[in-house]
Amino acid sequence: MATLKDVARLAGVSVKTVSNVVNGYSFVKPDNRRRVEEALEATGYRPNLGARNLRRGRTGFIALVLPELSIPYFAELAGLVITAAQEHEWNVLIEQTFGTLTGERQALASLGPHLVDAAILSPEALHVEDFQLSVPAVMLGEHAVDVPISRVGIDNVAAATTAVRHLISLGHKRIAAIGAHPHRSTAALRLEGYRTALAEAGLPFVSELVVPALNYHRADGAAAMKALLDLRNPPDAVFCFNDLLAVGAMRTAAERFVRVPHDLAVVGFDNNDESAYSSPSLTTIAPDKAAIARAAVDLLHQRAGAPDVTLADVQTPFSLLVRESTVTR
Amino acid sequence: MATLKDVARLAGVSVKTVSNVVNGYSFVKPDNRRRVEEALEATGYRPNLGARNLRRGRTGFIALVLPELSIPYFAELAGLVITAAQEHEWNVLIEQTFGTLTGERQALASLGPHLVDAAILSPEALHVEDFQLSVPAVMLGEHAVDVPISRVGIDNVAAATTAVRHLISLGHKRIAAIGAHPHRSTAALRLEGYRTALAEAGLPFVSELVVPALNYHRADGAAAMKALLDLRNPPDAVFCFNDLLAVGAMRTAAERFVRVPHDLAVVGFDNNDESAYSSPSLTTIAPDKAAIARAAVDLLHQRAGAPDVTLADVQTPFSLLVRESTVTR
């Protein structure tokens, strides 16, 4: 692998002159510039990023900390973050926490200025005391109010309200919610939106209709739906806090010969790619994932240059996609 | 951020002695070792990986080149590769090619010893002439025979044969295939397996039953299925070259009120997480993805140490998961 030294020798100039050409420094004699460029071409020189960053005090990487790549929402988001980061010449390092506290602590511990310039976090179990980050960071989704970190995401309360209003507008009266969770702030906010919509319509809040989910995987949605269908008085609609829960719920419905949407309307949250292809296809809240990724990366780019203590809270748009799980075709 | 120098000053020893302690060098006086360890603790020292790797001539990264993270198979695989790489203290850099030749060329061009120690490739459109890699590499899936790169993956012919034999054993006679592709070698091999199974059973190879797919997304499967159902004599079973195609095909079947598996049996390939939760759930070929990830990383680890020109071809196990899309519950 060619280094600046090799190029310099070939071009007959000093190492620094080559460096100047590579970095677009203006004052290089045309003759030398030409020779250097030829030598660069001939050797196929590529800068050693490690060395460059060592000198510059940067690493060229940002971390993306998320629960698991096998969860479609995070996989899709990760792809978009990678694309957005490329525009700032950043490479993305993905750390999986598997949704555990230990996993998140490990991931955060491995982060530092020597490894990444900044971090994007999608924590699920983190507690306030864990936020001793040494690099600029943004959180996706929500977090407890008192954590001093910027945030990018949609308005979860409004989105959940929108989803439940949709069910109400279709005439449903007994609307369940799947995905309550003791420690997840997104869960709390979506639950709040659910309550808001019910209250608006004068519908009672029935606690047996709110089912917790420890993980947000398909299996959890399936289990929760079983519990709901076993009620003496089962719901006629269900709002799931993410699409995977909804897919699990619809699977259970199918197994029990409960027809969706005829006997049971289902709304999800996230708009995973697969949700458009299930049978029935899934009505869901669609956050603008590309906007989230871009906003997060741009915010970090701005902060990494000039550290700014102001906390940002970027609201990205969302929409409700009405599909077959709530409305018959 | 503390450096070796800071620790050394605090402990009252030379930088190199601290380095020796950090790297587990044996001959350090117990007294000094204790003082250094205390200083390490006090400063919260973490090695600067850039500097270390610069010195060691390694980067600490491997690249994972794949079409797109939003494709579940690759997302799941990426998660497993990250986990496997951690065992060798490697970080994973994910490059998306979006399945295009330009994308793949760009990804390969950005790879080099200065950035990564090795690379795992999942190419779709690459041609032989593009393989001018400067680091050890492994390919996942298949590749044209004459590319001099090691490979890890399942026996595609055998897996496809297994899938189609299953359909035949259920009594199906008119079995279609979705996913033929002019340039993808996996497609060619799966098609070969399809033909093998048909031939074994004395069934004719009917070319109108083999539908190409340019991408392997759900939409392509849906479109292909439409074409098949529009035939004068539609198939009674279909073997899809991946699960996404199968999901698309089942979606089309549902839209046309074709009952799966009663009117049409469907088999997929890859065993995506979602395939267990569709209605009906999808019978599919399940490659051992964890084994693929581990084998690929281990192979690279071995090669990165002592470059070895021998080409490896690691066969990983697979199994057929029979679910509702072929057998009524």
Add this chain to the structure above:
DNA sequence: CACGGTCTTTACATCGTTGGAACGGCGATG
């Protein structure tokens, strides 16, 4: 022609780390 100012190039130090040489101390050996 000496001088000042602008361009152009170079030598050197530096980022944080590790490998290797060098060196001093110590006990064992002859």
Add this chain to the structure above:
DNA sequence: CATCGCCGTTCCAACGATGTAAAGACCGTG
């Protein structure tokens, strides 16, 4: 007691790049 070898430590150089300062080239001016 001189020598040897091992232990433990430090010093120095090096990885490949870039910032700084200073030196050299070149121009026009007085």
